[in-house]
Amino acid sequence: MNVTNFLKHHYRHFNAAALIDAAEGYNKHLAEGGKMMITLAGAMSTAEMGIQLAELIRQDKVQIISCTGANLEEDIFNLVAHDFYERVPNYRDLTAADEQALLERHMNRVTDTCIPEEEAMRRLEHSVLKFWEQADKKGERYFPHEFFYQILKSGELEQYYQIDPKDSWMLAAAEKNLPIICPGWEDSTLGNIFAGHVISGDIQNVHTVRTGIEYMIYLADWYTQNAKEESKVGFFQIGGGIAGDFPICVVPMLHQDLGRTSVPLWGYFCQISDSTTSYGSYSGAVPNEKITWGKLGQDTPKYIIESDATIVAPLIFAMVLGQ
Numbered sequence: 001m002n003v004t005n006f007l008k009h010h011y012r013h014f015n016a017a018a019l020i021d022a023a024e025g026y027n028k029h030l031a032e033g034g035k036m037m038i039t040l041a042g043a044m045s046t047a048e049m050g051i052q053l054a055e056l057i058r059q060d061k062v063q064i065i066s067c068t069g070a071n072l073e074e075d076i077f078n079l080v081a082h083d084f085y086e087r088v089p090n091y092r093d094l095t096a097a098d099e100q101a102l103l104e105r106h107m108n109r110v111t112d113t114c115i116p117e118e119e120a121m122r123r124l125e126h127s128v129l130k131f132w133e134q135a136d137k138k139g140e141r142y143f144p145h146e147f148f149y150q151i152l153k154s155g156e157l158e159q160y161y162q163i164d165p166k167d168s169w170m171l172a173a174a175e176k177n178l179p180i181i182c183p184g185w186e187d188s189t190l191g192n193i194f195a196g197h198v199i200s201g202d203i204q205n206v207h208t209v210r211t212g213i214e215y216m217i218y219l220a221d222w223y224t225q226n227a228k229e230e231s232k233v234g235f236f237q238i239g240g241g242i243a244g245d246f247p248i249c250v251v252p253m254l255h256q257d258l259g260r261t262s263v264p265l266w267g268y269f270c271q272i273s274d275s276t277t278s279y280g281s282y283s284g285a286v287p288n289e290k291i292t293w294g295k296l297g298q299d300t301p302k303y304i305i306e307s308d309a310t311i312v313a314p315l316i317f318a319m320v321l322g323q
Contacts, residue, residue, distance in 0.1 A: 128147060
């Protein structure tokens with residue numbers, strides 16, 4: 001029995017049934033000519049979601065991605081330093097002294113996974129700094145994801161690859177030149193490193209790396225060109241935060257601030273979140289709240305799966321991939 005048949009037989013009620021509905025809605029949206037944005041919050045790259053996300057990209061099941069700076073860089077950290085990662089299955093039992101010991105070994109913990117600073121972060125810094133400096137000296141400016149594309153396409157990191165390259169979603173995205181939106185990139189390890197190199201004078205122009213406002217302008221142009229009544233853009237949100245809230249706001253901006261009222265609303269919406277509905281929480285807000293902000297319509301297909309995205313998303317992606 002393949003994954004899809006197993007799910008359809010066993011996942012019949014509650015969040016399990018919502019998973020099936022969302023996956024079938026995703027497939028229906030694509031079958032009708034729609035396009036899809038996937039948004040990645042948290043540390044989904046360290047959760048190795050790239051294994052399936054890369055295949056979605058290769059099969060044109062996703063046309064644009066919005067993600068945190070952490071997800072951009074952590075996919076590449078995993079690509080070049082996977083063998084040096086350490087898993088801590090008993091992370092809930094760690095004491096402050098245990099955490100201090102990890103710090104002294106330069107092992108940065110993300111839940112049950114420790115990322116090695118030297119082999120991952122410093123290795124990538126060594127490469128990206130050269131590209132930052134070259135652009136800075138030429139007066140050129142690029143988005144964060146464009147710098148990563150340049151590095152990956154140059155091949156200089158290939159000597160360090162420690163996973164099958166087909167399991168890296170950033171490599172798949174670079175090969176497709178997939179549009180990526182990365183709001184708040186400054187809140188990432190390499191964002192901090194970039195700030196340090198500006199302060200030290202290695203980079204003269206702080207705007208050598210293009211900004212979040214420019215990302216919104218870029219997204220506004222992309223959405224205007226790609227969202228049509230006969231080919232709407234869907235929104236598949238993993239988690240919440242800036243990776244989700246920033247791009248979904250492009251529609252009300254186009255309508256209310258630019259008067260482009262002919263541009264359709266998002267044509268599909270799904271959110272996977274373990275955040276409980278609460279006062280002021282974006283991650284916990286139910287989809288209908290987005291109607292009041294002009295992001296979704298009352299007839300937009302909407303799905304919410306209240307569960308762990310690292311469990312749910314791979315199952316949905318398997319159904320979308322026909323596995």
